[in-house]
Each structure stands twice: as structure tokens, then as C-alpha cells.
Amino acid sequence: MEAAAAGERSQRPRNLASVQHIILVLSGKGGVGKSTISTELALALRHEGKKVGILDVDLCGPSIPRMFRAQGKAVHQCDRGWVPVFVDQEQSISLMSVGFLLEKPDEAVVWRGPKKNALIKQFVSDVAWGELDFLVVDTPPGTSDEHMAIVEALRPYRPLGALVVTTPQAVSVGDVRRELTFCRKTGLQVMGVVENMSGFACPHCAECTNVFSTGGGEELARLAGVPFLGSVPLDPDLTRSLEEGRDFIQEFPKSPAFPALTSIAQKVLQGMPALLS
Template identity: 65%
Template sequence: MAAPTVIDHLSTVRHVILVLSGKGGVGKSTVATQLTLGLRAEGKKVGLLDVDLCGPSIPRMFNVEGNEIHQCPEGWLPVYVDKEQKIGIMSIAFLLNNRDDAVVWRGPKKNAMIKQFLSDVYWHDVDYLIIDTPPGTSDEHISVMEALKKYNPDGAVLVTTPQAVAVGDVRRELTFCRKTGIPVIGIIENMSGYVCPHCAECTNIFSKGGGESLAKQSGVPFLGTIPLDPQLTASLDQGKNIADVYKDSPSLGAIQGVVKKLMKVDECLP
């Protein structure tokens, strides 16, 4: 009896980008979400894989909580957020019985789940696969890196906030990428100033320039800054695209600039 054919879903993905951060609370999932929406606005078909198993927030940000995962002959189908099926999402949140359930797993079970996500999800010929990772440099990151190596992923986008503490953690993330052989596409400085919703003035609550300075010191591209914007926060809480509900938001232009630079840098990578 012939062995069943193993379908290599990731082989059809044109670009694979990881979103990493050295610490929690820097807005990594927010950045992953905005990169996904920005790439879609550029006409790309995008997959977003949420491997933050203990803190899966991506479904909430796209207002698709409670959706179920369906099987097809090729494997698991992602949850699509639009009728055109231009954005597909996969997250552990879709496999939980209740949104308040905690994932209390040891490393081996987490690693097995991540490997299953990477091998069994049928992305159906997407242009970009964005992988939102948990903070730090743990077992989950190593599992992702090892599974992706044979596909030559484009690399990682590192997210930081301007403070020295956050930038210091990103330095360690840079070291992790170099040790595991993952190229660094660039650094994004998130929460770079607070935009007043009344007068649109930007105040540097958390200082400014830490991410850009680190990029220069490390010899990696700086992809830009995204301000701390109440309208961006509101759109994420509502599960809506900021481009649809806050067209005049100052953070929208910042995000579009980051996406365009990301695509340009990504195309230049070997």
C-alpha cells in the first residue's frame, strides 16, 4: 500500500516574516496585525500565524473570536477575515472551548502544536506569511526557527518601544537571530510618542529614537516608528481596520510608511 502524500504547504508561501520582541508589552501583536493589513492594502494575499500560545490576541484584533477551524483534504483551513479571502488567520484561540481558557502546557506540547501549525495549515498560495511569536527567546522560538530553516524565511522584524529597557531586550533578540541564522529585516519602534486625539500633537512619553539608534549600531535597517495612538487602540479593541474607521489617524500614515519600507527592504535581501 502506497504511503500517503505529504503536502508541503509552506513551499507555496512566497515570503515568510517573523515578528519578534525581546519582552512583552511592546505591541508585537499590534504590529503584526498592522503589517498584515498594510500588506493587504498593497494588494497582497496574507496569512497571519499566531504562535503566542499562552496569549493569543490576534483573533480579537480581527473580530473573529469564536470561529472554528475546518478541515479540508489538504489540512487545516485558516479563518478568513474577508469575503475575498485575502487575509487568513490561524491561532490556538480557535481550538479553545472558551475564550478565557488558559493554555497550561509544558514545552514539548507547545513545540508539537507549533510544528503542527507550520505543517498542517493550508495557506493556499499566499504572498506573505506573518508569524506572530511570543516574547523572549524560548522553546517556541527555537521550534519555529528549526521548522522554517529549510524554507529560507525572509527573516525577522524586531519590535521595540523607545525606552532603554526595551531596547536592551531587543539587543538580546538580535543575538538570538544571529545565533539561529535568521536574517533581521529591520527594527520597528512602536509607541513612539503619544498622539493627542484633540490636537494631533505628538508627545514623547517614552522618549524617542531608541529603536533607530539600535538599528544604526547593529547595522540593520530601521523600518520606522508607530505612535501611541488612541484611535489605533480603539480600532484594535473593536476588531476593525484603522483604515476603515479612522482614515485621518496619524498612525495610519506611519503604518503605511513602515509597510512600504518593509517590502522594499525585503525585496533587497539575498
């Protein structure tokens, strides 16, 4: 038994040896706010005293650098590979994205599958993350080659869980249902479902209006037999903080989205023991 465990440890990517937990943020549909949830989850976990890294594997639409106001920062080399970009002096949040590797920020990534897969594997093996409590992986939409590449590259590492994002509409819920099927087929443990854009929070009266339908994410979680982690409303303060690369969790504690996002982070922390078992 000990020999098997030692063999599994020896197969782990060396630069992930000091990463305690890995969370893949997934959705079967684009435009549901995976990068938003990845960003705010990282910030909420940071405010819980955790060290967090974000690996942005949305190669054709890398938005993580902008959401942390880190555009134009350079990735350096060390003896263990790439050094991620640090958001703050305390190095509590670190980032890696193809956005840091492009010569021009508006340059399109026009690559075929094999080249994308090779870069994803390089991101997993050659980024010197150091000690992290959580590595959040922001993925592209769908269940394509990139998803298979990241799951296979991370498979030797445990624990590995998936957080699935949807919006309330039936068309989004239908696409995300297929993402849950992908998780089952690939052996990914689903930590829970988040319903994003769940109503519009008025900036004047704080009343939440259901612009779209409501409750789709919670019903999807119930039918799939996985936890429902919460609903995040459309919030102008949240949108502005993402556009300007500000820390929403620190600067907007009275905004309607604040309790939803901090509650999701708390549920993720509480769900870690189950993921470890």
C-alpha cells in the first residue's frame, strides 16, 4: 500500500507538489462567467488567509490578466520553469495565462488542437507555483480537446474537483448538463453548481429582478445529485471591479453579490474534507 502511494506521489507533476487543492471551473457554455467566478473565488479564498493560484487555460479568450489588472506583465524563467505573475507583494495570488506570453494583447491565438494541448501540458508541468492552498483552473467552454488535456495532465494529482457554472436559462442549463456528464465520464468529482447572473441587483434600491428565468442551476444540481453552492446576481459593482481589476471582496462588502460569493468560498472550504476522502 505504501509503495503504491509512493509511486503515485512520484508521478505527480513536480511543480504541483506543494499545491494542496486543485479546482477546475467548468461550463458547457460560453458567456456564463467562468472567469468571473474563478476570479472572485480566488479573492474570497485569499481573504480567508489562503494562498491561491489561477491557471487560465482559456487560450483563445484569456481574460484573467485583465480582471487582475496584470496586462503587460512578463513571465520570467527560473530553474524550475516559468515563474507565475504575482498580483500583490505578499504573493497571495499568482497567475499564469497565455495572455502573458503574447507579444500584443490583441493578438489572436490561431492554433490547432495539438499545439493548444502541448501548451496546456506545459502550463501544468513547467510553472513554478510554489506553496499554494488552492489552484483554480479557469477553462474554456465545452468539452473539447483542451478539457481532456487539462484533466489528463492533472489526473496524477489529488485531490482534484470541478466547480460547474451555469446561468438560469434552460438553454444554458442544458449545455451545462452535458458538462456534468463529461465530469462523470472523466472521473472528476463535482464539488457543486453555481448559478451566475441570477437576477439583476438594482444599484439604487438593491432589489433583485429576474431578468432571465431563475432556479435553473439549483434544479440542475438537485437532478444531478450534486451540491448547489449558490446564486450570484448581476451586480454593477461586480462588473465595474472586474473591468478595473479591483478587489471586489475587499472594496464592495455591501454589494448584493458579496454575500453570495463569500458563501460559495465558504462552501468550497467546507467541501474539502469530502474531496479528500
